[in-house]
Amino acid sequence: MxxxxxxxxxxxxxxxxxxxxxxxxxxxxxxxxxxxxxxxKETTGLRADEVVSHWYKKYPxxxxxxxxxxxxxxxxxxxxVKLEGKVKEGAIETVKACFNIGLPLAVASSSSPELxxxxxxxxxxxxxxxxxxxxxxxxxxxxxPAVYISTAKxxxxxxxxxxxxxxxxxxxxxxxxxxxxxxxxxxPENINNKNYGIADIILPSLKDFNINMI
Numbered sequence: 464m465x466x467x468x469x470x471x472x473x474x475x476x477x478x479x480x481x482x483x484x485x486x487x488x489x490x491x492x493x494x495x496x497x498x499x500x501x502x503x504k505e506t507t508g509l510r511a512d513e514v515v516s517h518w519y520k521k522y523p524x525x526x527x528x529x530x531x532x533x534x535x536x537x538x539x540x541x542x543x544v545k546l547e548g549k550v551k552e553g554a555i556e557t558v559k560a561c562f563n564i565g566l567p568l569a570v571a572s573s574s575s576p577e578l579x580x581x582x583x584x585x586x587x588x589x590x591x592x593x594x595x596x597x598x599x600x601x602x603x604x605x606x607x608p609a610v611y612i613s614t615a616k617x618x619x620x621x622x623x624x625x626x627x628x629x630x631x632x633x634x635x636x637x638x639x640x641x642x643x644x645x646x647x648x649x650x651p652e653n654i655n656n657k658n659y660g661i662a663d664i665i666l667p668s669l670k671d672f673n674i675n676m677i
Contacts, residue, residue, distance in 0.1 A: 465644065465677050466624040468561045469614050472572040474630040475648060475669070476554045477582050479544055480507065486539035487514065490532060494524040508633030510573045510604035511537050537575050544578065550586050553669030557628070560674045562591040569594035571614040571627070573604050573634075594618050606636035611643060626677060628669075632658045646676065 474480040484503045491498035496518050506514040512533045519529055527535075562568055568591055572579050576597045583589040594617045601609040615622040627638035627645045632653075638645040639661050647662035648669055659665055664676060 464624055465566065465626045467567045467569065467615070467618045467620040467626070468677075469569045469571050469611065469618075469625055469627045469638075469643070470558065471627070471629045471631070471634050472570055472579060472582055473574055474507075474551075474650065475628055476551055476558070476570075476586060476588075477544070478549045478551050479540065479582070480630075480650065482540055482543040482547060483536075485543060486536050489539060490535050491518055494522075494526065494532065496522045496524065508573065508605050508631030510598050511540075511575070513604050537578065540574075541578055541581055544581055544585065548582065548585055551669060553672060555586065555588065557669045557672045558588050558591050560672070561677075564674060564677070566677075567593040567618055567620070569596065569614050569618055571596050571598070571610045573598045573610070575599050605631075606633040606640065608637050608641035611638050611641035615641070615643075629662070632656060635659060635662050646672070 470476060484500050487503055488498050506517050515529050515533045570579060570592055579595055579597055594614055596610060596614040596617060598604040598610040603609055612622055615625050622641045622643050625643045627643045629635045629638055629645055630648050635645050635647050645662045646664045646666060647659045648666045649659055654667060666672060
């Protein structure tokens with residue numbers, strides 16, 4: 464029985480993945496990393512520090528610390544979200560529909576607490592969310608299940624009684640590893656990725672969500 468619902472954020476509630484790619488490209492190219500929007504798919508769904516570590520191992524730079532590079536990317540994304548961030552189709556309606564049936568809602572994101580706060584305020588959905596948890600507080604980010612396990616603990620609900628909404632393969636792996644049910648909403652260009660097959664339901668868009676799916 465589903466007793467709580469947990470939403471990912473980037474790429475699910477807000478169309479921020481293109482903004483992350485823009486920010487990463489700007490910062491990595493300035494460091495001499497041959498980064499491209501195509502290659503950014505390698506790290507979709509990971510925490511910013513894990514993205515930075517991934518590219519540093521491939522193309523190590525000497526000019527700046529990894530922490531500083533991570534902060535640059537996060538601050539650039541924050542700036543872009545404020546200027547260009549757009550809600551994903553069906554996101555607000557889905558959050559409200561889940562809230563209206565009386566289930567506690569949470570957001571479990573790989574993004575920083577500062578960015579999560581920014582997005583919730585921008586989308587005006589903070590009042591619907593009971594628990595907010597960032598993978599920045601965990602030793603490991605997605606696809607490790609830690610962020611989901613901790614979120615369920617804060618909700619005081621067993622992970623097996625939680626339903627997650629995710630857009631990335633890493634996010635789906637994280638939720639399923641935590642023993643949760645998962646509705647995947649892949650980006651259109653990834654909809655045929657077989658790795659989404661472990662999700663319980665796959666939707667082309669949140670506008671296709673029906674509360675009876677719960």
